[in-house]
Amino acid sequence: MKHTSELVVRTYECDAYGHVNNAVYLNYLEYGRMEFLHACSFDYKGMFAAGYYFYVTHIDIRYKASAVLDDRLFVEVAPVKLQKVSGVFHQRIYKEDGTVCAEADVTWASVSSATGRLTPIPGAFMVEGLKPDISDAKSRP
Amino acid sequence: MKHTSELVVRTYECDAYGHVNNAVYLNYLEYGRMEFLHACSFDYKGMFAAGYYFYVTHIDIRYKASAVLDDRLFVEVAPVKLQKVSGVFHQRIYKEDGTVCAEADVTWASVSSATGRLTPIPGAFMVEGLKPDISDAKSRP
Amino acid sequence: MKHTSELVVRTYECDAYGHVNNAVYLNYLEYGRMEFLHACSFDYKGMFAAGYYFYVTHIDIRYKASAVLDDRLFVEVAPVKLQKVSGVFHQRIYKEDGTVCAEADVTWASVSSATGRLTPIPGAFMVEGLKPDISDAKSRP
Amino acid sequence: MKHTSELVVRTYECDAYGHVNNAVYLNYLEYGRMEFLHACSFDYKGMFAAGYYFYVTHIDIRYKASAVLDDRLFVEVAPVKLQKVSGVFHQRIYKEDGTVCAEADVTWASVSSATGRLTPIPGAFMVEGLKPDISDAKSRP
Numbered sequence: 423m424k425h426t427s428e429l430v431v432r433t434y435e436c437d438a439y440g441h442v443n444n445a446v447y448l449n450y451l452e453y454g455r456m457e458f459l460h461a462c463s464f465d466y467k468g469m470f471a472a473g474y475y476f477y478v479t480h481i482d483i484r485y486k487a488s489a490v491l492d493d494r495l496f497v498e499v500a501p502v503k504l505q506k507v508s509g510v511f512h513q514r515i516y517k518e519d520g521t522v523c524a525e526a527d528v529t530w531a532s533v534s535s536a537t538g539r540l541t542p543i544p545g546a547f548m549v550e551g552l553k554p555d556i557s558d559a560k561s562r563p
Numbered sequence: 564m565k566h567t568s569e570l571v572v573r574t575y576e577c578d579a580y581g582h583v584n585n586a587v588y589l590n591y592l593e594y595g596r597m598e599f600l601h602a603c604s605f606d607y608k609g610m611f612a613a614g615y616y617f618y619v620t621h622i623d624i625r626y627k628a629s630a631v632l633d634d635r636l637f638v639e640v641a642p643v644k645l646q647k648v649s650g651v652f653h654q655r656i657y658k659e660d661g662t663v664c665a666e667a668d669v670t671w672a673s674v675s676s677a678t679g680r681l682t683p684i685p686g687a688f689m690v691e692g693l694k695p696d697i698s699d700a701k702s703r704p
Numbered sequence: 705m706k707h708t709s710e711l712v713v714r715t716y717e718c719d720a721y722g723h724v725n726n727a728v729y730l731n732y733l734e735y736g737r738m739e740f741l742h743a744c745s746f747d748y749k750g751m752f753a754a755g756y757y758f759y760v761t762h763i764d765i766r767y768k769a770s771a772v773l774d775d776r777l778f779v780e781v782a783p784v785k786l787q788k789v790s791g792v793f794h795q796r797i798y799k800e801d802g803t804v805c806a807e808a809d810v811t812w813a814s815v816s817s818a819t820g821r822l823t824p825i826p827g828a829f830m831v832e833g834l835k836p837d838i839s840d841a842k843s844r845p
Numbered sequence: 846m847k848h849t850s851e852l853v854v855r856t857y858e859c860d861a862y863g864h865v866n867n868a869v870y871l872n873y874l875e876y877g878r879m880e881f882l883h884a885c886s887f888d889y890k891g892m893f894a895a896g897y898y899f900y901v902t903h904i905d906i907r908y909k910a911s912a913v914l915d916d917r918l919f920v921e922v923a924p925v926k927l928q929k930v931s932g933v934f935h936q937r938i939y940k941e942d943g944t945v946c947a948e949a950d951v952t953w954a955s956v957s958s959a960t961g962r963l964t965p966i967p968g969a970f971m972v973e974g975l976k977p978d979i980s981d982a983k984s985r986p
Contacts (some may be wrong), residue, residue, distance in 0.1 A: 622767075
């Protein structure tokens with residue numbers, strides 16, 4: 423499953439250069455992931471109530487073009503890896519004309535609130551959407 | 564008790580005009596109030612653990628001069644009113660040369676986490692510092 | 705003219721209490737004003753290029769109810785005062801069920817980039833939308 | 846040259862889990878780099894006035910431990926690579942007890958404001974501090 427959210431750059435997200443500040447892209451990526459989780463019916467609040475949450479362990483982001491005030495941006499999310507306690511999302515942020523502003527790999531892990539330790543995602547919360555698209559993998563030589 | 568904290572304007576706090584964005588001043592005011600609470604030995608975390616917290620109900624802020632990157636700012640806090648469930652802090656943000664950037668009255672109220680309703684501050688958490696300075700009041704005609 | 709924008713509360717806008725932080729409401733208000741300016745065809749970028757900008761001089765905001773993650777919020781803007789160099793917007797932020805989260809009066813002034821001083825809005829940039837609704841005033845006894 | 850800045854986690858930097866939000870770490874890294882540039886007498890504002898600025902092209906950050914309200918954090922910066930138009934800083938964010946919260950490699954490039962293109966750092970702005978520590982390299986087998 424590949425999912426895309428939309429947003430428009432707001433004034434306070436731009437820095438003194440008039441560009442979206444590099445930290446704000448991480449906010450956009452997080453927004454895109456939350457919208458993705460909604461779209462695949464992942465029960466985020468239920469999982470938190472049950473004592474588990476997703477912790478981001480690694481972000482590798484490349485900034486390719488600046489975005490400015492009023493730009494309409496698209497935030498794409500595609501799961502590319504899924505293991506027992508962790509996974510990786512590939513994310514892209516691009517403009518209406520297709521220009522890619524940023525591209526990132528975001529690694530997350532499932533954590534128990536009680537112990538603060540890595541723990542497998544409880545089966546009850548596992549959804550199809552978290553799994554990488556097999557047809558995608560198949561199409562690779 | 565009047566308390567003053569210091570901070571230096573950071574890059575990501577400036578907007579496209581190169582000025583500190585108006586919402587960021589509210590972050591500065593909050594930072595100043597937290598430092599004030601520390602300074603008067605108010606047990607903020609203990610109060611939260613006990614099921615109470617301070618909720619800001621009203622902010623009246625006047626912006627008087629712009630602050631820019633690297634400006635050293637001072638955030639002053641003085642309690643000017645204290646009632647059973649609420650109080651008011653007068654706050655000023657000024658530069659090293661005395662220029663006032665913003666001046667605000669911030670009204671807070673004590674809330675019970677369980678009910679979400681206003682409730683008197685438990686006696687165990689009441690500290691002298693929350694009370695307006697009497698000498699101050701006396702000096703007024 | 706009264707204008708309303710929509711937004712959904714994002715994860716990073718919530719603080720340690722799980723509520724939208726009070727400074728974030730100022731971001732929402734600013735977002736609402738920008739959408740309002742777009743809607744009434746105000747040439748914001750043109751005015752800035754011509755050497756003028758709007759400076760917020762005063763915000764008086766009352767917090768009435770907490771908003772939390774995923775809440776859909778409406779940001780309403782209505783001009784209630786217009787003078788040569790300044791004006792006032794009345795703004796409300798409310799939920800789908802009508803609960804008002806915050807209500808504010810935001811005073812702005814027109815400033816010259818060159819001098820940093822208050823200056824009348826150039827006629828070329830004055831639009832109908834900035835004027836308070838007369839029918840509104842008429843309906844008051 | 847290795848440089849270390851200090852900061853204390855502020856309320857509004859924590860998210861609904863009570864942890865510093867992952868995007869905020871990028872703010873901390875930027876703060877640390879700016880303090881580093883000050884410390885090595887790099888004329889940041891002069892370079893901008895002359896028509897050049899540093900653009901962050903790549904951030905690779907690993908989150909290792911959570912930071913919470915009132916934690917005192919140290920932000921370390923060490924240049925590890927320097928080429929004609931770009932360079933890499935290695936940065937670490939750690940607590941007083943030495944616990945590392947995050948570790949990152951930040952790649953920057955020099956850009957001309959006029960063209961938006963990569964361009965060598967003008968000689969007048971090149972400072973010793975941007976160069977990786979040779980003694981460091983020597984000590985490697």
